[in-house]
Each structure stands twice: as structure tokens, then as C-alpha cells.
Amino acid sequence: MTDTGSLSSVSTEFWERTVRSSQSVKGKMEPVDYVLLGLAILIFSCWSVNWALHIMAIAYGKWKLRHKLKTSVPEELPGVSIIKPLVGVDPNLFENLETFFNLKYPQYEILFCIQDESDAAIMVVQSLIQKYPKIQTKVFIGGRTVGVNPKINNMILGYEAAQYELILISDSGIKMCEDTLEDMAVCLNNKVGMVHQMPYISDRSGFASHVEKVFFGTQHAKMYLCANMLGINCTTGMSCLMKKDVIQEAGGLTAFAEYLAEDYLLAQAFIDRGWQVKISSETAKQNSGHYSISHFHARLIRWTKLRIATIPLVSALEPIFQCMFLGAVASWAVSYLFDWTALVFFLVHVLVWFLLDYILAKVVQGGPLPYSKFEFLVGWILNETCFLYFIFCAHLNPVVEWRGHKYKLRWGGMMEELNSQNNYKSNLKHTLIEISSDKA
Numbered sequence: 001m002t003d004t005g006s007l008s009s010v011s012t013e014f015w016e017r018t019v020r021s022s023q024s025v026k027g028k029m030e031p032v033d034y035v036l037l038g039l040a041i042l043i044f045s046c047w048s049v050n051w052a053l054h055i056m057a058i059a060y061g062k063w064k065l066r067h068k069l070k071t072s073v074p075e076e077l078p079g080v081s082i083i084k085p086l087v088g089v090d091p092n093l094f095e096n097l098e099t100f101f102n103l104k105y106p107q108y109e110i111l112f113c114i115q116d117e118s119d120a121a122i123m124v125v126q127s128l129i130q131k132y133p134k135i136q137t138k139v140f141i142g143g144r145t146v147g148v149n150p151k152i153n154n155m156i157l158g159y160e161a162a163q164y165e166l167i168l169i170s171d172s173g174i175k176m177c178e179d180t181l182e183d184m185a186v187c188l189n190n191k192v193g194m195v196h197q198m199p200y201i202s203d204r205s206g207f208a209s210h211v212e213k214v215f216f217g218t219q220h221a222k223m224y225l226c227a228n229m230l231g232i233n234c235t236t237g238m239s240c241l242m243k244k245d246v247i248q249e250a251g252g253l254t255a256f257a258e259y260l261a262e263d264y265l266l267a268q269a270f271i272d273r274g275w276q277v278k279i280s281s282e283t284a285k286q287n288s289g290h291y292s293i294s295h296f297h298a299r300l301i302r303w304t305k306l307r308i309a310t311i312p313l314v315s316a317l318e319p320i321f322q323c324m325f326l327g328a329v330a331s332w333a334v335s336y337l338f339d340w341t342a343l344v345f346f347l348v349h350v351l352v353w354f355l356l357d358y359i360l361a362k363v364v365q366g367g368p369l370p371y372s373k374f375e376f377l378v379g380w381i382l383n384e385t386c387f388l389y390f391i392f393c394a395h396l397n398p399v400v401e402w403r404g405h406k407y408k409l410r411w412g413g414m415m416e417e418l419n420s421q422n423n424y425k426s427n428l429k430h431t432l433i434e435i436s437s438d439k440a
Helices: 004-026 031-064 093-101 121-131 150-161 180-187 207-217 219-230 244-249 262-272 293-310 312-321 323-338 342-365 373-385 387-396
Strands: 080-086 108-114 136-141 166-170 192-196 199-201 239-243 276-279 284-286 400-402 405-409 415-417 431-435
Touching (some): 031 312, 031 323, 080 180, 121 136, 136 150, 207 219, 219 342, 239 244, 239 262, 293 387, 293 405, 312 387
Parallel strands (some): 108 136, 199 284
Antiparallel strands (some): 405 415
């Protein structure tokens, strides 16, 4: 067994050898040499941490994802009010919404919120209500302006009418497994106040969908899983189950209406009040019928703009968690510290990163990937090489376009709608259509 003194001796010898190596290459150490040495050590340390994050994400993903209902299900689960904000008709809208009418959960209601009374989504909802008359359902049309965020303006009537103690906010493009709501509800307890699903992509055809699947199963999944494991807020609001009384304590949904990243700040409100925020065992399967590479990239650029405005420090550190950028600077670092061949190191770095990402993608998928290894390779390269381009675009044009509106972001995540004629103190004309029925 190696004692502490031996380890200290080895460590000292390592750094002395590193300094001597730098001196032998560059001669007498100048102040700039100490700066370069410190920078090289910092970069090498970041490179080492990234591998730990990779292993952590794979291990946590295998333990957490799809290992449902480990805890015994209580005899009585609290009722859930599901808020579904809808805008327009997607080719998969009927299929996605229908999954919420087939949930295996004892007591829930679905509150559809539609901003425009001429929106064709109303007909889709009405056809589902007729098909499943025993499901408690309400439709709210018109919304009410309580701030700048159009999603909250659309949801506010449904939120105020929610009759149950748990609120599930779920985007229109989410396809739900029949037992996922039960799994999420079981996770809530006297310590956990919010459960959210990690974003992923439903199985769809086409290369554009595969590229999205690669991103959400590798880059995004690694940071999302690690952040949740370490207790860092990483919430996206496409599918979140939360306790309504905590939201009310934080000021209700209206308290977040001036922010575009309301999901992140809503989760932070739970954390600030001592509640834990956890991910579900099932991923949030995004199943939009409209998808393309350009649409996906525009979405990632919008998310980058939001992170820059809401959490600027984290955004500044993001490049060191990217394969190509980190590999390039780490190649210089090991060349400087150890006199290793930079190109060989870079190629090995990329290869190992790719293999670990492939393993992680299979973990998130829960089985074989629905596309070929070549498609994974091309999608992986495309995602990894476009990151700096997304950052450049986000800084070049900080204006965010969302749901047909343009917004200027301010530090802290607050936003201002450009060319808006809205008066935030006025209310939109709204209509309530309520269709009540007996429970099954």
C-alpha cells in the first residue's frame, strides 16, 4: 500500500520534471513562461474533469433513466392538472395529445390553452374530447396579458383554474408514455418539489431527426445528467411536474412573465426555497412533425442567447466542455507540458470522446440506436463543429424571435418585446369553453 509520503514525493517529482522540461525547451523561466505553464496546467485539468463528467453521465444515466417506479406506488396519488399551451397545428399534434388521454393515472385533468380563437388546434382538441369523453378537460381561448412572455400569457387562465395540487406544464410537441406521469408523481415528496423530463427526441425518420437525436443524446445529455446529479439547475420547461403551492409562494406564474427563460427561473425559485429538483426516469420525447437542420440550428442559437443573458458565467465556460475546442487547446497543453505530439493527442482525444458519446447515446435511447453508425458519425461531427458558430450568431444578433414575436434580452433573463403595441396592464379578450364529464 502506498503511503502519503510516497504520493507526495511522486507529485513533487512530477511538477519538478514539468518545470525542468519547460526550462530546457525555453531556457530560463521568464514571467510569461510561468503564465503559460499555469495556463497549460489549467487546461489539462479541465480536460481531465471532462472525462470524469463523461463517465459520470453514463453511470448516472444507466442508473436513473428508464428504471421506473423503484419506490412502491402509494395507494392514493395526488391529482394532477396538466396545462397544455397550444399554438397552431403540427402534423403530429393529434398523436401527441392523444397520449395524454391514455395516461395510467387515477385522477387528472387536461387544461388546453389556446391564444387565438381561430387557431385550428381547437378542432384537434375538440375531436379528442369527443373521442375520450370520460377525461376531465377544459379549453381556454384568448389568454390574458400578465407580462411579456407569450407562453405564460397563454397558460395563465388554465393555471388559475387548475383544481389539483400538482401542476404539469407540458409542451404541445411532447409524446407521453402511459405510465410516465405516475413515475413523475412518485418522485415528488417532502424534499423534491419539481420533477422534469430530460429532453430527447421521439423515433422519427429522416437525417434531420437523427441529428437532433445525436445532440440530445450526447452533448446535451452529458451536461443535463451531470448537472442534475450534482444538484445544479438545468431545467427545461417542456415537461415539468411541480407543486402548485410552491409556485404560489413564489408569486404564481405571473412572477415569471417578464422572462423568456421562465422554466429555468421557475426551477430556481424551488431551489431557493429549499426544494430539490429531479429528473424523471423517462425522457421527454419531442415529436414535432416539422423538423429540419436549419430549424434545429435556429433553436440552438435561441437557447444560446437565453443562456448568455440568464447565466452568463456558465455560458462563458461552455467552450471548454466541447470536444473540438477542448481537444485543440488540450493538445497544445500536453505538448507544452510533456512534449507530446499534439496531432496524435488530438486524434486520440476525438476518437475516445466519440466512443463515449456513442455509449451515452445508447444509454439515453435505452437500447439500439434507430439509425446507422455512419449516420451517428455524420450527425456527431455536424453537432460538434457547429458550436462556435452558434455562439458567434448569438452574439452577432442578440434579438430573440419566438412565437412570431421579437424580444431584446437583458441581463438576468428579463426581456423587452420589440415593436410591441401591447399594454401589459390591459387584458386580452378571452373565452372559456368548459367541457365537463364524469371520471372513468
